[in-house]
Amino acid sequence: MKITQRPTSKINDVDFNNLVFGSTFTDHMFQCDFVDGKWKEPEIVPYGPMQIEPSAKVFHYGQAVFEGMKAFKDDDGNAFLFRPEDNWARINKSSARLAIPEFPKEYFMDGMRKLLTMDNDWIKSGDGNSLYIRPFVIATQNGVSASPSNAYRFMIICAPAQAYYSGKVKVVFAQKFSRAADGGVGFAKAAGNYAAQFYPTNLAKADGYDQIVWTDANTHEYLEEAGTMNMFFRVGDTLLTAPTNDRILDGITRKSIIKLAQEAGVTVEVRPVSVAEIKEAAQKGKLLEMFGAGTAAVVVPVESFAHDGVDHKLPSDVSDSYAQRFKKALNDIQYNRAADHHGWRVKI
Amino acid sequence: MKITQRPTSKINDVDFNNLVFGSTFTDHMFQCDFVDGKWKEPEIVPYGPMQIEPSAKVFHYGQAVFEGMKAFKDDDGNAFLFRPEDNWARINKSSARLAIPEFPKEYFMDGMRKLLTMDNDWIKSGDGNSLYIRPFVIATQNGVSASPSNAYRFMIICAPAQAYYSGKVKVVFAQKFSRAADGGVGFAKAAGNYAAQFYPTNLAKADGYDQIVWTDANTHEYLEEAGTMNMFFRVGDTLLTAPTNDRILDGITRKSIIKLAQEAGVTVEVRPVSVAEIKEAAQKGKLLEMFGAGTAAVVVPVESFAHDGVDHKLPSDVSDSYAQRFKKALNDIQYNRAADHHGWRVKI
Numbered sequence: 001m002k003i004t005q006r007p008t009s010k011i012n013d014v015d016f017n018n019l020v021f022g023s024t025f026t027d028h029m030f031q032c033d034f035v036d037g038k039w040k041e042p043e044i045v046p047y048g049p050m051q052i053e054p055s056a057k058v059f060h061y062g063q064a065v066f067e068g069m070k071a072f073k074d075d076d077g078n079a080f081l082f083r084p085e086d087n088w089a090r091i092n093k094s095s096a097r098l099a100i101p102e103f104p105k106e107y108f109m110d111g112m113r114k115l116l117t118m119d120n121d122w123i124k125s126g127d128g129n130s131l132y133i134r135p136f137v138i139a140t141q142n143g144v145s146a147s148p149s150n151a152y153r154f155m156i157i158c159a160p161a162q163a164y165y166s167g168k169v170k171v172v173f174a175q176k177f178s179r180a181a182d183g184g185v186g187f188a189k190a191a192g193n194y195a196a197q198f199y200p201t202n203l204a205k206a207d208g209y210d211q212i213v214w215t216d217a218n219t220h221e222y223l224e225e226a227g228t229m230n231m232f233f234r235v236g237d238t239l240l241t242a243p244t245n246d247r248i249l250d251g252i253t254r255k256s257i258i259k260l261a262q263e264a265g266v267t268v269e270v271r272p273v274s275v276a277e278i279k280e281a282a283q284k285g286k287l288l289e290m291f292g293a294g295t296a297a298v299v300v301p302v303e304s305f306a307h308d309g310v311d312h313k314l315p316s317d318v319s320d321s322y323a324q325r326f327k328k329a330l331n332d333i334q335y336n337r338a339a340d341h342h343g344w345r346v347k348i
Numbered sequence: 349m350k351i352t353q354r355p356t357s358k359i360n361d362v363d364f365n366n367l368v369f370g371s372t373f374t375d376h377m378f379q380c381d382f383v384d385g386k387w388k389e390p391e392i393v394p395y396g397p398m399q400i401e402p403s404a405k406v407f408h409y410g411q412a413v414f415e416g417m418k419a420f421k422d423d424d425g426n427a428f429l430f431r432p433e434d435n436w437a438r439i440n441k442s443s444a445r446l447a448i449p450e451f452p453k454e455y456f457m458d459g460m461r462k463l464l465t466m467d468n469d470w471i472k473s474g475d476g477n478s479l480y481i482r483p484f485v486i487a488t489q490n491g492v493s494a495s496p497s498n499a500y501r502f503m504i505i506c507a508p509a510q511a512y513y514s515g516k517v518k519v520v521f522a523q524k525f526s527r528a529a530d531g532g533v534g535f536a537k538a539a540g541n542y543a544a545q546f547y548p549t550n551l552a553k554a555d556g557y558d559q560i561v562w563t564d565a566n567t568h569e570y571l572e573e574a575g576t577m578n579m580f581f582r583v584g585d586t587l588l589t590a591p592t593n594d595r596i597l598d599g600i601t602r603k604s605i606i607k608l609a610q611e612a613g614v615t616v617e618v619r620p621v622s623v624a625e626i627k628e629a630a631q632k633g634k635l636l637e638m639f640g641a642g643t644a645a646v647v648v649p650v651e652s653f654a655h656d657g658v659d660h661k662l663p664s665d666v667s668d669s670y671a672q673r674f675k676k677a678l679n680d681i682q683y684n685r686a687a688d689h690h691g692w693r694v695k696i
């Protein structure tokens with residue numbers, strides 16, 4: 001690995017109490033080019049702009065995938081990642097679906113470790129503070145013909161983050177637009193999946209909602225996931241969540257919560273969840289909680305959901321909230337405040 | 349419009365008889381930035397790389413749309429575009445769906461006209477020769493949070509082209525993967541739609557096919573379009589093509605062929621076309637032709653189609669081939685060899 005250090009850190013210019021999510025980057029970044037059929041020597045260089053031709057395939061054909069992960073620091077200054085190998089495996093699953101060559105595990109893990117060691121001061125301790133890490137791959141071949149690129153760049157950039165969302169959100173269940181097709185790329189963290197959600201989300205925001213919960217594109221009868229979060233529904237004391245498939249991202253927060261809930265003796269049903277049953281549960285007062293789960297936001301409780309133009313409120317406080325409980329359980333593992341029986345926490 | 353001319357043209361370095369589609373670019377490019385809520389003064393500059401941050405939203409969320417169009421030259425050296433206002437209207441339709449601000453018509457038309465005047469020598473006369481023109485828009489705001497960009501760059505780059513495909517193609521009808529969801533972005537020329545097709549297309553190629561004809565994602569029973577072409581089916585003397593909807597691109601070649609065919613007295617049915625009826629027509633010897641239609645390729649005849657693992661051959665020569673006839677009719681208008689009753693041809 002070739003390393004070029006920034007002469008002086010820019011960390012003192014940053015106000016860590018007023019961070020806008022994902023907009024301030026650390027001193028360094030990791031990059032590795034795929035050329036002539038293989039990944040070349042990776043390097044770490046100062047974070048900054050790059051030169052790229054307007055004909056680069058990423059601009060025209062959207063051959064780009066990414067990951068989102070976080071580093072956490074405990075009060076003794078030790079830094080940790082959370083299930084990083086799962087992010088490595090997932091970016092390669094996304095890449096495969098987009099005809100992008102897979103990235104070697106050692107390059108991913110060693111590059112991240114070295115980068116985070118160099119930019120260690122950017123990881124702040126304290127609950128809610130973290131370093132958001134964005135590995136991604138883009139197609140860099142020049143040429144406007146619609147075929148897979150023969151050149152790629154793998155990069156890791158990092159942005160210090162405070163807690164992502166504040167408070168509860170209002171969601172609306174999708175009835176017209178959709179996020180993913182059967183046989184499509186919905187399960188991949190493919191760049192194009194996100195742009196496709198912006199316009200419908202703008203419409204939802206104009207109607208007073210914060211987020212859309214996507215439903216299956218065929219019938220709009222089953223609840224799938226939100227823009228960057230998997231969804232959980234608590235009906236009575238049972239926790240429901242949709243199974244992953246080729247339309248739904250296999251979220252690491254989701255599967256960690258399923259595990260923690262099962263270990264806590266909560267009945268978890270991983271099965272298609274219909275709009276009808278959630279509305280019925282809400283009407284009968286049995287829908288106690290709904291929350292989104294994802295790396296950026298950890299857990300986001302839902303205040304109300306809308307369907308057919310009708311708003312349904314969720315109870316404003318529930319005793320033993322699952323959202324709060326599993327958020328805390330996850331954070332306790334992430335910040336090294338609790339034992340980690342699963343081997344999820346990885347010291348940097 | 350600000351203009352910066354290249355000191356010397358690179359045209360003499362180009363072998364116009366051995367062009368790889370979309371990989372050689374002309375001397376200049378057009379660009380216009382959207383900042384602070386509006387499109388700034390457009391400019392024409394020498395074609396070349398640009399500086400962009402790794403956190404630019406286009407790399408992460410795929411907010412990018414494009415167009416594909418061509419300029420043609422007649423034997424007297426006059427250059428023409430084909431229905432360029434339709435491309436302008438369509439890129440804005442694509443942009444709207446991806447929450448990208450629309451681009452003003454004067455900027456588009458004047459910019460293109462000026463650019464093509466400056467790079468006029470790159471448009472070669474002679475059948476099959478053209479200048480492929482690629483307008484596109486990318487999201488340039490720096491920041492890895494999944495929300496619409498507040499900054500964009502609109503660009504036009506141009507690549508001289510010879511005829512795109514040679515000969516007939518073997519296609520396979522999609523039965524597992526799909527291209528677009530109901531309520532999705534299939535009708536838009538959104539960058540992510542293309543990357544999503546590369547992996548399934550690689551699989552099809554490994555099986556000996558050139559292209560996939562996509563079917564509806566719900567049932568795979570209806571034929572939609574190919575990767576960069578709309579599809580036509582000739583059953584007896586009737587020409588069939590799928591209606592456009594939110595999954596299918598409203599192709600300019602497609603609608604021009606529909607018009608020319610209708611005017612020539614051919615019965616054209618624009619309606620859902622089922623796999624079953626095409627197979628049945630093939631078995632009865634009534635499927636006389638199948639062809640793709642799109643700007644890059646104009647018309648591409650199909651040699652055989654596969655479904656359920658069975659190859660179905662099309663007749664190798666048909667008297668009065670619609671594919672040949674409408675390709676010629678279109679080319680004659682484009683190259684100024686025939687009268688243009690529709691106002692499709694626009695002199696540069």
Ligand SMILES: Cc1ncc(COP(=O)(O)O)c(C=O)c1O
Pocket residue numbers: 068189225226227228229230249250251252253254293294295296
């Ligand atoms: C579409 C989508 N669903 C769900 C998630 C949550 O996944 P994870 O918990 O791995 O962050 C994300 C964010 O990564 C996402 O982009």
Ligand SMILES: Cc1ncc(COP(=O)(O)O)c(C=O)c1O
Pocket residue numbers: 416537573574575576577578597598599600601602641642643644
């Ligand atoms: C998905 C898709 N379908 C069809 C077409 C054909 O459209 P047009 O005839 O306007 O080039 C294209 C190419 O532009 C395309 O990308």
